Amino acid sequence: MDIQAEKLNLIKWLTDIDEPAVIRSFIDLKNKQQADWxxxxxxxxxxxxxxxxxxxxxxxxxxxxxxxxxxxxxxxx
Structure with missing residues (x-):
């Protein structure tokens, strides 16, 4: 798996999402990854x-x- 290609595919896919709830889910995921348990x-x-x-x-x-x-x-x- 080419990780850089996968990241680019995800970025492209994310730019096409118009649903606010989905975007909020990604923001929550990002914030959880940064939080210390x-x-x-x-x-x-x-x-x-x-x-x-x-x-x-x-x-x-x-x-x-x-x-x-x-x-x-x-x-x-």
Missing amino acids: WDEIDEQEKAEIEIGINQADNGETLTHEEVMAKYDKWRSK
Whole structure:
């Protein structure tokens, strides 16, 4: 695939679109690509991530096998 040719094809296609809702969708997509996921989550989620990072830094982790054993009853067999 020639990426430059594909970009040009997309540009041409985009210039022919007259539907405002479609244009807004592309603008939203562009803005989402520029946003950092950290800025998209709430404070509670950030706090829980920080707790997990601190636990990992302090060696308070489980092996994969320990986690799988703990949740084995919910896993598909």
